[in-house]
Amino acid sequence: MSQTYDPRRTAVLLVDPYNDFLSDGGKIWPRLKPVAQEVGLLEHLRSVIASARETGVQVMFVPHRRWEQGDYETWDHPNPTQRAIMERHSFARGTWGGEFHPDFRPRPGEVVVQEHWAQSGFANTDLDFQLKQHGITHVVLVGLLANTCIESTGRYAMELGYHVTLVRDATAAFVPEMMHAAHELNGPTYAHAITTTGELTAAFKGAHA
Amino acid sequence: MSQTYDPRRTAVLLVDPYNDFLSDGGKIWPRLKPVAQEVGLLEHLRSVIASARETGVQVMFVPHRRWEQGDYETWDHPNPTQRAIMERHSFARGTWGGEFHPDFRPRPGEVVVQEHWAQSGFANTDLDFQLKQHGITHVVLVGLLANTCIESTGRYAMELGYHVTLVRDATAAFVPEMMHAAHELNGPTYAHAITTTGELTAAFKGAHA
Amino acid sequence: MSQTYDPRRTAVLLVDPYNDFLSDGGKIWPRLKPVAQEVGLLEHLRSVIASARETGVQVMFVPHRRWEQGDYETWDHPNPTQRAIMERHSFARGTWGGEFHPDFRPRPGEVVVQEHWAQSGFANTDLDFQLKQHGITHVVLVGLLANTCIESTGRYAMELGYHVTLVRDATAAFVPEMMHAAHELNGPTYAHAITTTGELTAAFKGAHA
Amino acid sequence: MSQTYDPRRTAVLLVDPYNDFLSDGGKIWPRLKPVAQEVGLLEHLRSVIASARETGVQVMFVPHRRWEQGDYETWDHPNPTQRAIMERHSFARGTWGGEFHPDFRPRPGEVVVQEHWAQSGFANTDLDFQLKQHGITHVVLVGLLANTCIESTGRYAMELGYHVTLVRDATAAFVPEMMHAAHELNGPTYAHAITTTGELTAAFKGAHA
Numbered sequence: 057m058s059q060t061y062d063p064r065r066t067a068v069l070l071v072d073p074y075n076d077f078l079s080d081g082g083k084i085w086p087r088l089k090p091v092a093q094e095v096g097l098l099e100h101l102r103s104v105i106a107s108a109r110e111t112g113v114q115v116m117f118v119p120h121r122r123w124e125q126g127d128y129e130t131w132d133h134p135n136p137t138q139r140a141i142m143e144r145h146s147f148a149r150g151t152w153g154g155e156f157h158p159d160f161r162p163r164p165g166e167v168v169v170q171e172h173w174a175q176s177g178f179a180n181t182d183l184d185f186q187l188k189q190h191g192i193t194h195v196v197l198v199g200l201l202a203n204t205c206i207e208s209t210g211r212y213a214m215e216l217g218y219h220v221t222l223v224r225d226a227t228a229a230f231v232p233e234m235m236h237a238a239h240e241l242n243g244p245t246y247a248h249a250i251t252t253t254g255e256l257t258a259a260f261k262g263a264h265a
Numbered sequence: 266m267s268q269t270y271d272p273r274r275t276a277v278l279l280v281d282p283y284n285d286f287l288s289d290g291g292k293i294w295p296r297l298k299p300v301a302q303e304v305g306l307l308e309h310l311r312s313v314i315a316s317a318r319e320t321g322v323q324v325m326f327v328p329h330r331r332w333e334q335g336d337y338e339t340w341d342h343p344n345p346t347q348r349a350i351m352e353r354h355s356f357a358r359g360t361w362g363g364e365f366h367p368d369f370r371p372r373p374g375e376v377v378v379q380e381h382w383a384q385s386g387f388a389n390t391d392l393d394f395q396l397k398q399h400g401i402t403h404v405v406l407v408g409l410l411a412n413t414c415i416e417s418t419g420r421y422a423m424e425l426g427y428h429v430t431l432v433r434d435a436t437a438a439f440v441p442e443m444m445h446a447a448h449e450l451n452g453p454t455y456a457h458a459i460t461t462t463g464e465l466t467a468a469f470k471g472a473h474a
Numbered sequence: 475m476s477q478t479y480d481p482r483r484t485a486v487l488l489v490d491p492y493n494d495f496l497s498d499g500g501k502i503w504p505r506l507k508p509v510a511q512e513v514g515l516l517e518h519l520r521s522v523i524a525s526a527r528e529t530g531v532q533v534m535f536v537p538h539r540r541w542e543q544g545d546y547e548t549w550d551h552p553n554p555t556q557r558a559i560m561e562r563h564s565f566a567r568g569t570w571g572g573e574f575h576p577d578f579r580p581r582p583g584e585v586v587v588q589e590h591w592a593q594s595g596f597a598n599t600d601l602d603f604q605l606k607q608h609g610i611t612h613v614v615l616v617g618l619l620a621n622t623c624i625e626s627t628g629r630y631a632m633e634l635g636y637h638v639t640l641v642r643d644a645t646a647a648f649v650p651e652m653m654h655a656a657h658e659l660n661g662p663t664y665a666h667a668i669t670t671t672g673e674l675t676a677a678f679k680g681a682h683a
Numbered sequence: 684m685s686q687t688y689d690p691r692r693t694a695v696l697l698v699d700p701y702n703d704f705l706s707d708g709g710k711i712w713p714r715l716k717p718v719a720q721e722v723g724l725l726e727h728l729r730s731v732i733a734s735a736r737e738t739g740v741q742v743m744f745v746p747h748r749r750w751e752q753g754d755y756e757t758w759d760h761p762n763p764t765q766r767a768i769m770e771r772h773s774f775a776r777g778t779w780g781g782e783f784h785p786d787f788r789p790r791p792g793e794v795v796v797q798e799h800w801a802q803s804g805f806a807n808t809d810l811d812f813q814l815k816q817h818g819i820t821h822v823v824l825v826g827l828l829a830n831t832c833i834e835s836t837g838r839y840a841m842e843l844g845y846h847v848t849l850v851r852d853a854t855a856a857f858v859p860e861m862m863h864a865a866h867e868l869n870g871p872t873y874a875h876a877i878t879t880t881g882e883l884t885a886a887f888k889g890a891h892a
Binding site: 132133135136137173174175176179180193203204207208211212214215216219220233234237241242244245246247248 | 550551553554555591592593594597598611621622625626629630632633634637638651652655659660662663664665666
């Protein structure tokens with residue numbers, strides 16, 4: 057990969073690293089697990105985050121709304137995912153499932169943006185503003201799910217003027233064809249780079265050296 | 266006032282009703298107090314909120330960021346107000362000053378939108394989204410300050426396509442000429458109606474009757 | 475389909491109905507043609523637009539940026555599609571390819587929103603504002619391409635608080651698996667309804683009757 | 684002024700430099716003329732633009748909607764300024780009044796953003812996107828009017844994360860107290876710098892040297 061990253065201008069956006077998504081016993085982990093294990097998701101997320109921190113690339117946490125009692129009940133038209141969350145209480149606030157996985161917790165000074173209600177980490181949050189106040193022009197998206205929150209956050213990032221990198225093996229989805237759609241069908245139309253953890257961390261290191 | 270309000274389409278946006286702004290002992294109350302008492306701010310806020318609740322107009326809370334340790338310190342260029350907040354810790358989270366005034370607390374089912382970092386209740390928050398999911402097309406702005414958060418929220422609301430009403434005596438500012446600027450110089454260029462608490466509550470009642 | 479549409483609150487968003495996309499001789503038509511013919515794209519677009527106009531549903535035109543000399547040349551990072559457009563000059567302003575297909579031209583009073591630079595008809599345009607000023611809460615997306623501009627416009631519409639309907643046979647894509655991704659993998663996560671032209675026009679008629 | 688400007692990161696936003704605003708014979712010039720002459724508006728605009736071009740600071744044109752027949756007629760609630768424009772046809776497309784003043788015309792490669800419907804050059808346009816694609820983090824606002832389009836564009840710029848500079852004598856308003864409100868009452872709450880043409884052009888030159 058010829059893509060390079062200026063660490064002062066780059067942020068890794070870690071999307072929805074909740075126990076419910078990433079940990080044994082999490083509500084949604086069983087649906088992800090086959091693809092996650094196939095791509096080596098946890099290992100690669102650890103590698104991307106460690107590499108970013110070592111090389112001075114900023115890490116920002118982009119969390120989904122933690123479910124609370126009453127959520128969506130007064131809304132005119134919650135979307136299908138939100139209607140499902142009303143049943144299964146994903147990422148419930150105050151519960152273990154709604155905590156970040158122990159390996160993916162913010163360090164002092166790392167930005168945790170406001171929670172997003174749906175798929176895009178930019179929509180109805182302060183993510184664009186925080187990126188600007190931290191001098192970021194290039195975003196690298198990792199976390200979950202490849203074809204929902206990661207893809208919508210990436211599509212928004214491109215529309216907002218950011219340079220967007222997807223990482224094939226630092227995300228997952230419910231079925232392999234969703235990964236294929238995200239990285240082979242849709243990603244190539246909007247993302248500036250689609251890479252792997254190995255290539256990305258080498259590029260971070262190269263920029264840093 | 267000939268303006269009418271369909272209660273199913275109207276929301277009162279109550280901006281920043283914190284003890285620090287509205288209560289004896291609040292950090293900023295002394296600076297507001299002369300104008301607030303001159304216009305009858307507290308009495309009129311109570312009247313607007315009570316009237317909205319009685320007539321089925323929705324009340325939404327639009328809170329400023331509650332100050333936390335570390336706020337703004339990593340930002341490239343906090344604005345002058347944010348730099349002042351770094352000194353005086355306005356609306357500090359977990360303190361009495363950062364609680365809503367006891368007369369202005371959300372009831373079950375009332376929407377509290379995400380905290381805004383600066384002046385506009387729409388910027389970097391879910392306010393526009395919440396208004397849409399609740400069917401709102403007309404917003405009535407009350408709270409503080411007339412020429413900062415109320416004005417920026419109103420300017421944004423107009424740009425976003427909402428019908429905007431300002432209420433002269435249900436807001437305040439540090440000096441009378443700021444009130445004059447908000448209601449006589451700038452408001453008439455963007456707001457669809459500029460009214461008083463008496464006229465507004467009569468209109469709410471009329472629509473409801 | 476049980477979904478109903480209030481014609482005063484519904485708009486059909488017709489995305490990118492250019493000769494380059496839809497007409498024999500258009501620059502991109504050959505890549506679309508197999509899927510377009512398979513689903514009956516042109517016939518169904520005609521049917522949706524005619525039905526909307528008959529039943530009082532608003533039609534809004536959501537056009538892609540017409541290419542002009544110099545486009546993207548000073549940008550820091552055009553996306554892959556924009557880099558392709560720099561080569562092939564899709565929808566060039568002042569040319570036949572950049573005109574709307576003769577069957578899909580705005581009538582007096584129909585809104586033509588500002589041109590979008592990338593995929594989402596909302597991004598960097600007045601679409602959200604125009605929808606609000608016309609009282610629209612429900613949008614129906616037709617036009618091109620299913621997995622790029624239609625999908626990004628739909629994802630944005632949901633995030634902005636609109637009710638979103640996709641129409642399987644009033645859109646097209648370069649290959650069938652992109653249609654599958656749009657309507658079977660991704661659409662069901664964010665869209666409130668995924669329907670067909672036949673069901674949609676029946677629902678329009680029902681609401682109108 | 685201690686403020687410095689990196690020319691690669693700074694843009695001068697020239698707002699609404701129409702003949703109707705700036706030229707003898709323009710529809711709105713008579714209302715501006717006293718304040719404009721008092722501050723030396725035309726001379727200072729020329730000086731700011733010339734200095735930016737000499738020192739490599741980008742100039743972007745931020746134009747108001749040029750009035751067209753039918754404008755606002757189908758809208759639910761045009762704002763008071765838009766209702767006035769329906770009468771007086773300010774900046775009418777295809778007329779001299781809707782052309783840029785001859786001294787303020789874009790040079791090849793300078794960005795002209797989409798027209799704004801109301802006051803903020805960011806609202807419903809591609810201004811934020813264009814700034815990002817050109818690497819801009821600092822904006823300097825000049826043009827008209829101080830308390831409407833300049834102020835709303837400045838308030839938006841701050842909320843969007845930009846560093847904002849106002850220039851007291853490179854703008855104007857209908858009456859002096861509107862200038863006072865813009866620069867003494869409101870500007871100091873949101874703008875990062877409030878300066879004069881002389882100080883600004885010295886800072887541009889200093890950064891360039």
